[in-house]
Amino acid sequence: MEKSVSVSDSDGSTFTPLVAIELAEDIKEEAVAWLLNRIKDKQQQAGADLLVDQLPREGLSDKKGNPNIFIVGATWLRLLYGAEEVGLVKEFNDGSMRGFTYANKENFKSFQGDGDGFLSIAECQYIIKHELDTLRAKEETHVPGYTQVKLYPGKSITRRMQSKGIMIQIFPLHMKEDLKRLSLSWYQKVKLSFQPLDDIRQYFGESLALYFGFLEYFTLALVPMAFFGIPYYLFDWESYDKYVLFAVFNLLWSTVILEVWKRNSASLAYGWGTLSRKKAFEEPRPGFHGVLGLNPVTGREEPVFPYTRRQLRMYLVSVPFVLLCLYLSLYVMMIYFDMEVWALGLHQEEPTLWSSLLLYVPSIIYAVVIEVMNRLYRYAAEFLTEWENHRLESSHQNHLILKVLVFNFLNCFASLFYIAFVMQDIVLLRQSLATLLITSQVLNQIMEAFLPYWLQKRRNKKVHTRNQKSLAEQELPLSEQVRLEADMNTYLGTFDDYLELFLLFGYVSLFSCVYPLAALLVVLNNVTEVYSDALKMCKVFKRPFSEPAADIGVWQLAFETMSVISVVTNCALIGMSPHMKAYFPESETQLILLVVAVEHVLLAFKFFLAFVIPDIPKQIQIKLARLEFQSLEALKKRKMLEVASGIPNKS
Amino acid sequence: MEKSVSVSDSDGSTFTPLVAIELAEDIKEEAVAWLLNRIKDKQQQAGADLLVDQLPREGLSDKKGNPNIFIVGATWLRLLYGAEEVGLVKEFNDGSMRGFTYANKENFKSFQGDGDGFLSIAECQYIIKHELDTLRAKEETHVPGYTQVKLYPGKSITRRMQSKGIMIQIFPLHMKEDLKRLSLSWYQKVKLSFQPLDDIRQYFGESLALYFGFLEYFTLALVPMAFFGIPYYLFDWESYDKYVLFAVFNLLWSTVILEVWKRNSASLAYGWGTLSRKKAFEEPRPGFHGVLGLNPVTGREEPVFPYTRRQLRMYLVSVPFVLLCLYLSLYVMMIYFDMEVWALGLHQEEPTLWSSLLLYVPSIIYAVVIEVMNRLYRYAAEFLTEWENHRLESSHQNHLILKVLVFNFLNCFASLFYIAFVMQDIVLLRQSLATLLITSQVLNQIMEAFLPYWLQKRRNKKVHTRNQKSLAEQELPLSEQVRLEADMNTYLGTFDDYLELFLLFGYVSLFSCVYPLAALLVVLNNVTEVYSDALKMCKVFKRPFSEPAADIGVWQLAFETMSVISVVTNCALIGMSPHMKAYFPESETQLILLVVAVEHVLLAFKFFLAFVIPDIPKQIQIKLARLEFQSLEALKKRKMLEVASGIPNKS
Helix, strand or coil: CCCCCCEECCCCCEECCCEEEEECCCCCHHHHHHHHHHHHCCHHHCCCCCEEEECCCCCCCCCCCCCCEEEEECCHHHHHHHHHHHCCEEEECCCCEEECCHHHHHHECCCCCCCCCCCCHHHHHHHHHHHHHCCECCCCCEECCEEEEECCCCCEHHHHHHHCCCEEEEEECCCHHHHHHHHHHHHHCCCCCCCCHHHHHHHHCHHHHHHHHHHHHHHHHHHHHHHHHHHHHHHCCCCHHHHHHHHHHHHHHHHHHHHHHHHHHHHHHHHHCCCCCCCCCCCCCCCCCCEEEECCCCCCEEEECCHHHHHHHHHHHHHHHHHHHHHHHHHHHHHHHHHHHHHHHHHHHCCCHHHHHHCCHHHHHHHHHHHHHHHHHHHHHHHHHHHHCCCCHHHHHHHHHHHHHHHHHHHHHHHHHHHHHHHCCHHHHHHHHHHHHHHHHHHHHHHHHHHHHHHHHHHHHHHHHHCCCCCCCCCCCHHHHHHHHHHCECCCCCHHHHHHHHHHHHHHHHCCCCCCCHHHHHHHHHHHHHHHHHHHHHHHECCCCCCCCCCCCHHHHHHHHHHHHHHHHHHHHHHHCHHHHHHCCCCHHHHHHHHHHHHHHHHHHHHHHHHHCCCCCHHHHHHHHHHHHHHHHHHHHHHHHHHHHHCCCCC | CCCCCCEECCCCCEECCCEEEEECCCCCHHHHHHHHHHHHCCHHHCCCCCEEEECCCCCCCCCCCCCCEEEEECCHHHHHHHHHHHCCEEEECCCCEEECCHHHHHHECCCCCCCCCCCCHHHHHHHHHHHHHCCECCCCCEECCEEEEECCCCCEHHHHHHHCCCEEEEEECCCHHHHHHHHHHHHHCCCCCCCCHHHHHHHHCHHHHHHHHHHHHHHHHHHHHHHHHHHHHHHCCCCHHHHHHHHHHHHHHHHHHHHHHHHHHHHHHHHHCCCCCCCCCCCCCCCCCCEEEECCCCCCEEEECCHHHHHHHHHHHHHHHHHHHHHHHHHHHHHHHHHHHHHHHHHHHCCCHHHHHHCCHHHHHHHHHHHHHHHHHHHHHHHHHHHHCCCCHHHHHHHHHHHHHHHHHHHHHHHHHHHHHHHCCHHHHHHHHHHHHHHHHHHHHHHHHHHHHHHHHHHHHHHHHHHCCCCCCCCCCHHHHHHHHHHCECCCCCHHHHHHHHHHHHHHHHCCCCCCCHHHHHHHHHHHHHHHHHHHHHHHECCCCCCCCCCCCHHHHHHHHHHHHHHHHHHHHHHHCHHHHHHCCCCHHHHHHHHHHHHHHHHHHHHHHHHHCCCCCHHHHHHHHHHHHHHHHHHHHHHHHHHHHHCCCCC
């Protein structure tokens, strides 16, 4: 752990700042004093037992900047106890992964006397966040100075203060040295090598590392498809009948890669200790509100919201709204097709270079419109899901993802489905696919990474100019650095990144048999995506808190569903090809029956494959079983001793 | 617990005999003495700490009967410790289900001072079996008197002795009084009421109770189908086009009932304490053999069998054999169709009453042949699976079930598929369905319950005649009773019973739209099945050891797969109907596309339903969550105390 930057506690002890808390600029002093005391209090007094100090105001021009920023750290002992409390799983001396306990600390691998390097900074920050989040009200009925901000015994103080706007944010600090090292090995040198996943996990936590792992895996898995696609593109552009073999390969391949990814992610998560980690009890999400009632699980008083009311909101408002949006999206699609016809008419009247370029205009406009609609809908979906008032973060996320997925799927693919199965125009399908794919890729990367990066850089420059220092040469003092980070945008989680991959996967798999080049384009996109996402994480956004994750969650299901749908679309496309029709000149019925039969066999085979390939590699299954066996044996031994000392002899 | 029958230990203490051990008739005395000592030894000396005595030979004519039968019991204390060891889950005073611990025994509901009525007899017997099974070799290298029967430290003694034939069997004893009570409330009075599932579970254990629960549920769930089927049968026999609605109802209904069953079984298993029970480490199954090696999980020496060798056996022998059998089965089917043609020819030449009866002969013969082939194949499958030498009982069972299911499915349904989709003869399909269904039902009930019951009764009569006592009036002495039970057939588990239900489900669902009466027939069959199965369990077979089970396991998957297949078959049948064809006179293609589309929508809806309906009822989820929360809180409190006493103050 880098200990170069350190500040002094009010007691005079120095500590490394790990997390920053930004309070409202006009917060009352008594509230600040009370909060700091609660944070510093020993655990016996129900405090968080952390070290905290106000950020020095050195170098801050007095007219600007929030003075109420505090930095939080902890002693090593405190962090180790915290590691046990949050249930971190670490490598044991015998090579197995075990839940860390303080009493047993010496037996963990890479544990040195004072614990240096044992916990990563991301883990320390996660522990501190957990301690701050679980800082609970005792007898206080409200935040001192704010009678309207009520507190309830046993409920989180920081969540309450955040939802009432007294606390603006809690965020982990970047570590300049570590970040420099990470950037260098990750994206600053263009080279052919894997990403430093373990380092990414050390710095950003498991959830993000799994995303980058999946991105890398997905890219590599597409390489065979891209490779096989090239000759088809080069030599056989117009005879797509030969794509049958390619399509069948794709279908099976996509099943296999998704199954193998599960195994891969299990391996990664095992090594990171999240696979065998026990889930803690899930608290209500910060935005959840309701009247006070009894939680049936904990028996504690907390806000409750009637189940039926949420159901009513979902089925009477959200579902109709989503359906309306889907209808709108289809309507826009029909307008696009009218534009296409119009452009084609113009081109056929006077075929010039300009009019042939014009042919691409409707597709480009449509792609832009889709992008805009997606973004607008996203806000609506977030609003609606918030309004549905789900109690748990996980169920909130799932409902949000479901809403957004359905709409994005329709928005991106409806036009392609229409072209493929209603118009049955394969040439146009191929053209649209290419245009959509390329436009959305370029747009995405600009909107997502380079534009924010440029904005960020401009902002940084302003700060630097104000301080008459050059950007690259010299280190900023801590106070400036923290203020800079506080102003950076907040990274909202991996949702959008996965969504992008999901749509790309759709482009590759749904119509693979008519446009084999899609895989190659997606591979190229993903390679740059790695760089732009890495840049985004390191330079554009505030550092996010690490999130423990054992898999990619609901996205695995989403990708698998897409791969099932792609079996249907590809079979249908193959059945429609004139080449296939030529095989059954006398009867179209036979052809259709054959295609349907093949489709059913492929689907059955897919499910069979998914069933047969174990989700967790044998080696890791054995390790998990060994651990469980050992703990059972230990329990039994303890019981035996109890029996030996406890049973009275029968006379 | 019924304590009327009791025997004396060698120490003079009396105990209730619960389990019997039958040793080989010619076993050496030193082996017997050693085994008895090991069973009686205290746990500190690695014994089982049970009470054991030789079965009295009173009333035994000296020329016949094995003298080496021993009866085993245990003190109450021992049973309570055992209950903790096997991880029984019992109702706590606050209404939740918790793992039983001896230290906490007073806080469990219905625990009285000496534990009377707290553990059911089946549980006591299960505990004793567990203790006997886990009686492990210490320093002994072989069974005394048998140098060839090697023992390995830490391996089960009784399993070894059983596989070497020195020990013939271990079985739990019937309790006359309990059995009489159970029979009375279960099957001896014909009445309209649910089965006494809790009593069945008390007497036979969870696995069997779940089977009977499923049988009952399945029967009730079929009642709506049967009900709707009757008017179709009465008024519309020849216009099966109207069955479309009926078929759609069936498809959705079957999905719903399977999902609801999961919830039902979770409720049952929660109340019985098996839902939240932790699984113990699985030991190798008794029949597993191999060369000595290191188990990667336990690190102990035990027989190991190379993974690749098993794979080779499976893929090079078992799979080809199964395929050959499937081919044979299809071949037999073709012969059946030739016979059908021949019989029809005869009938059309000279239509008499006899020749019209002759029309049914091929179907009946085929049904009998199918039954015979199924039974023969079953032996082969058991032999092959045994030879594949699976390490765990569960994987042995799964491979056996898979083999048997595939063959039975083809055997029972191939002819129907052929008639439906190759011959497209709906009248013949309906006829064959009826014949197959009725024949197999009648045959099954005779073969399965009444024939063995009759044989058993005859055998009992012989014993009784020898003793000049009448069967019903007087109780047999213990020694006779045990000997009688030892001679009864062993119940081999619920496999065959579930298989029968599975095939019946197939008859009902696969072709429901052409033969709506199937559901009614199956309901009638199931009602008698309850009685014959109950009779079988109480009178024909040896009492089986109770098996803890939280669900019906792989059968849930099998039933769900059948219901997916039935969507395909029913859609195809509807598409083939002349009525539907009349709607699309100009183009068959459109009809097929429509049918395929409807099929896909139905399948998607099925998966959606299965996804949306939670597998565990909300109430039970809350109870489980509450328990988990409480144990987490308790752990946290303990940790906090440790922290409070352990952390040195930072200076």
